[in-house]
Amino acid sequence: MNSITLLQPQKIAFGEGIINSLSEDAILLNSNKILFLVATPLLDVLSTIVKNIELKNKEVNLIEYRFLGEPTFAQFNLLLKENEGFNPDCVIGVGGGSVLDCAKLLAALINNSQKLKDVVGIGFLNGRSAKLICVPTTSGTGSEVSPNAILLNEETQAKSGIISPFLVPDACYLDPVLTVTLPPKLTAETGIDALSHCIEAYTNKFAHPTVDIYALKGIQLIAENIEEAYKNGKNIEARSAMLLGSMYGGLCLGPVNTSAVHALSYGLGGKFHIAHGLSNAILMPEVLRFNLSANPKRHAEVARALGITTQGNDEDIAISGIKKIEAISKSCNIPKHLADIGVTENALPELADIAMKVTRLLKNNPREVTKEDAINIYKKLL
Amino acid sequence: MNSITLLQPQKIAFGEGIINSLSEDAILLNSNKILFLVATPLLDVLSTIVKNIELKNKEVNLIEYRFLGEPTFAQFNLLLKENEGFNPDCVIGVGGGSVLDCAKLLAALINNSQKLKDVVGIGFLNGRSAKLICVPTTSGTGSEVSPNAILLNEETQAKSGIISPFLVPDACYLDPVLTVTLPPKLTAETGIDALSHCIEAYTNKFAHPTVDIYALKGIQLIAENIEEAYKNGKNIEARSAMLLGSMYGGLCLGPVNTSAVHALSYGLGGKFHIAHGLSNAILMPEVLRFNLSANPKRHAEVARALGITTQGNDEDIAISGIKKIEAISKSCNIPKHLADIGVTENALPELADIAMKVTRLLKNNPREVTKEDAINIYKKLL
Numbered sequence: 030m031n032s033i034t035l036l037q038p039q040k041i042a043f044g045e046g047i048i049n050s051l052s053e054d055a056i057l058l059n060s061n062k063i064l065f066l067v068a069t070p071l072l073d074v075l076s077t078i079v080k081n082i083e084l085k086n087k088e089v090n091l092i093e094y095r096f097l098g099e100p101t102f103a104q105f106n107l108l109l110k111e112n113e114g115f116n117p118d119c120v121i122g123v124g125g126g127s128v129l130d131c132a133k134l135l136a137a138l139i140n141n142s143q144k145l146k147d148v149v150g151i152g153f154l155n156g157r158s159a160k161l162i163c164v165p166t167t168s169g170t171g172s173e174v175s176p177n178a179i180l181l182n183e184e185t186q187a188k189s190g191i192i193s194p195f196l197v198p199d200a201c202y203l204d205p206v207l208t209v210t211l212p213p214k215l216t217a218e219t220g221i222d223a224l225s226h227c228i229e230a231y232t233n234k235f236a237h238p239t240v241d242i243y244a245l246k247g248i249q250l251i252a253e254n255i256e257e258a259y260k261n262g263k264n265i266e267a268r269s270a271m272l273l274g275s276m277y278g279g280l281c282l283g284p285v286n287t288s289a290v291h292a293l294s295y296g297l298g299g300k301f302h303i304a305h306g307l308s309n310a311i312l313m314p315e316v317l318r319f320n321l322s323a324n325p326k327r328h329a330e331v332a333r334a335l336g337i338t339t340q341g342n343d344e345d346i347a348i349s350g351i352k353k354i355e356a357i358s359k360s361c362n363i364p365k366h367l368a369d370i371g372v373t374e375n376a377l378p379e380l381a382d383i384a385m386k387v388t389r390l391l392k393n394n395p396r397e398v399t400k401e402d403a404i405n406i407y408k409k410l411l
Numbered sequence: 412m413n414s415i416t417l418l419q420p421q422k423i424a425f426g427e428g429i430i431n432s433l434s435e436d437a438i439l440l441n442s443n444k445i446l447f448l449v450a451t452p453l454l455d456v457l458s459t460i461v462k463n464i465e466l467k468n469k470e471v472n473l474i475e476y477r478f479l480g481e482p483t484f485a486q487f488n489l490l491l492k493e494n495e496g497f498n499p500d501c502v503i504g505v506g507g508g509s510v511l512d513c514a515k516l517l518a519a520l521i522n523n524s525q526k527l528k529d530v531v532g533i534g535f536l537n538g539r540s541a542k543l544i545c546v547p548t549t550s551g552t553g554s555e556v557s558p559n560a561i562l563l564n565e566e567t568q569a570k571s572g573i574i575s576p577f578l579v580p581d582a583c584y585l586d587p588v589l590t591v592t593l594p595p596k597l598t599a600e601t602g603i604d605a606l607s608h609c610i611e612a613y614t615n616k617f618a619h620p621t622v623d624i625y626a627l628k629g630i631q632l633i634a635e636n637i638e639e640a641y642k643n644g645k646n647i648e649a650r651s652a653m654l655l656g657s658m659y660g661g662l663c664l665g666p667v668n669t670s671a672v673h674a675l676s677y678g679l680g681g682k683f684h685i686a687h688g689l690s691n692a693i694l695m696p697e698v699l700r701f702n703l704s705a706n707p708k709r710h711a712e713v714a715r716a717l718g719i720t721t722q723g724n725d726e727d728i729a730i731s732g733i734k735k736i737e738a739i740s741k742s743c744n745i746p747k748h749l750a751d752i753g754v755t756e757n758a759l760p761e762l763a764d765i766a767m768k769v770t771r772l773l774k775n776n777p778r779e780v781t782k783e784d785a786i787n788i789y790k791k792l793l
Binding site: 030031032033034035036037038039040041042043044045046047055059156194195197199238239242243246266269270273 | 421579621625
């Protein structure tokens with residue numbers, strides 16, 4: 030069996046209303062200065078918790094995260110500046126993937142002589158002095174358990190990954206109640222993103238038995254619940270399952286990670302500013318069709334976890350699985366074609382060029398992807 | 412879905428030879444004074460690693476763990492005394508469950524005004540200042556990932572659990588190479604112990620989907636590999652699978668834990684000094700027969716994970732699973748009867764009395780166990 034290093038928060042607290050126990054967390058009780066980075070819609074929910082914390086004679090600095098879209102280097106540096114003079118021993122992020130990614134980087138770069146530009150890439154962070162707690166309010170990125178943060182370099186229009194063991198939070202609080210107000214469109218797009226984390230880890234060239242169990246459980250939970258969460262956002266059981274599914278997707282990201290779906294999606298995010306989940310949702314079926322021949326058995330096992338029960342050979346079962354993903358996207362009103370989101374044929378070579386540069390993910394793909402392959406995949410989706 | 416808090420080391424490093432990367436661990440690099448507690452047979456292996464660490468200008472105190480059997484309160488306090496005057500910022504345990512349990516408690520009680528007797532039970536530890544790394548050399552207790560430590564109170568002859576989130580290590584290194592010299596008898600007994608952790612968590616009254624995936628994977632890995640590891644200890648693939656299976660058993664212990672097998676085994680350990688794994692191996696089939704009616708579906712799913720492929724109703728499949736466990740024990744030459752290990756009928760009421768006191772585990776059992784039930788289970792095994 031291959032070697033592997035699994036990293037995750039030492040504490041994962043899950044459950045309806047679990048956020049109310051945050052102010053009693055041992056990390057918090059042992060901290061004196063606490064920085065909150067909170068997405069605007071969560072400010073009300075957090076106000077009672079912050080009051081409880083202040084009653085314990087802790088100093089709190091609460092910064093509202095108010096940016097839209099993928100956070101840029103400039104936006105992150107602005108957050109860093111807003112916190113100047115306050116040296117927290119604990120950072121708490123509450124929000125979607127962008128908020129959590131910024132909270133993770135704040136925890137690492139406050140009190141650190143390294144600058145953001147020094148740490149872009151894999152393994153450049155020297156350490157992290159502040160403790161870090163993440164509270165996700167979407168079921169998508171799995172950032173609350175992963176060693177990754179993704180920002181947009183506004184100069185090059187390229188998405189840039191900062192990947193380090195020091196970005197794994199110490200604890201995360203998964204409260205499905207915080208996700209019930211997420212609009213249906215975002216529920217679907219972020220949910221498919223989480224699904225793609227699991228599928229790309231399971232069909233990965235570097236798949237590992239210890240990660241497979243997360244991937245299969247995540248696929249199953251998301252496939253069974255995404256449509257209900259989309260149609261009836263108040264269904265707390267569906268929201269709970271989605272939140273766990275998304276966490277399992279996050280646990281796939283560190284040790285195994287994603288592959289060509291995510292690589293081909295980079296340009297759609299950076300150039301066209303298409304939401305990350307939406308890009309992946311559109312790309313996934315066609316990339317899986319391209320990959321299938323490299324490992325039919327694994328693709329069939331993905332289909333089984335998606336709920337396919339029909340008999341047949343691995344290829345047939347795998348195809349049924351891909352169709353199931355397309356059916357999920359359709360019933361969640363996710364567009365099927367790149368043209369639907371404003372991408373035209375003349376953009377494809379540049380998109381493929383951007384994808385080819387994401388070698389850290391392409392190397393994981395079960396089948397080699399050339400620039401021509403990438404263009405062909407995009408073309409089929411026009 | 413019920414609320415749950417999952418605790419585990421932030422880093423789980425697994426693989427053949429992974430122990431050689433221990434001296435480069437970030438925790439170690441950030442420590443100045445390091446305490447090693449090492450089982451006698453591992454002293455040689457550790458000497459090179461300790462030298463590498465000393466080359467980095469770290470101060471090392473290495474204590475040899477030389478006790479046999481379940482560690483007593485007095486033995487632990489002796490270890491504490493041997494370390495007096497050395498205040499480590501990192502404790503590293505290398506050995507079987509007893510060594511790891513003592514290392515965990517050393518990390519928590521060094522530099523702590525609390526004494527051992529103050530922290531027996533659930534949740535009494537106030538904190539832990541030293542970092543903690545565990546390196547298991549048996550595949551059994553799963554102590555390297557769990558919040559538990561078990562000592563023997565020599566005055567009452569009762570096994571005493573110290574359970575606290577502060578006993579969860581920060582990192583663990585799972586190196587199958589360190590387990591190849593484990594004698595066949597210990598391999599089998601500790602392996603069945605790990606199997607019982609997984610089975611008792613899966614059939615538990617408080618079973619949870621997030622723990623089920625660990626339980627099923629552990630059952631599968633152990634069932635597929637325990638006989639090979641017993642017969643051919645040098646088979647590194649079998650040893651790898653056993654070590655992972657044991658870790659999954661440990662991940663079951665914190666949030667869900669074991670039930671009647673472990674409760675009924677307490678007196679056998681405390682009174683008769685029967686090895687923990689051996690007690691559990693003898694008890695498990697009969698306890699499962701007793702529990703089966705409370706949840707045939709879950710017991711059938713355990714059988715499926717054990718490798719049973721026959722068709723039938725849940726009861727039949729579950730019974731096949733129990734017979735599979737008996738067959739494994741038989742082929743590993745584990746005795747089947749309590750009489751084989753010196754237990755006679757007149758001891759049974761006292762054994763049952765001891766078991767009845769282990770309410771923290773009995774409450775988890777899928778079926779209520781009265782004193783009479785316990786005596787009947789013991790009787791069937793005489």
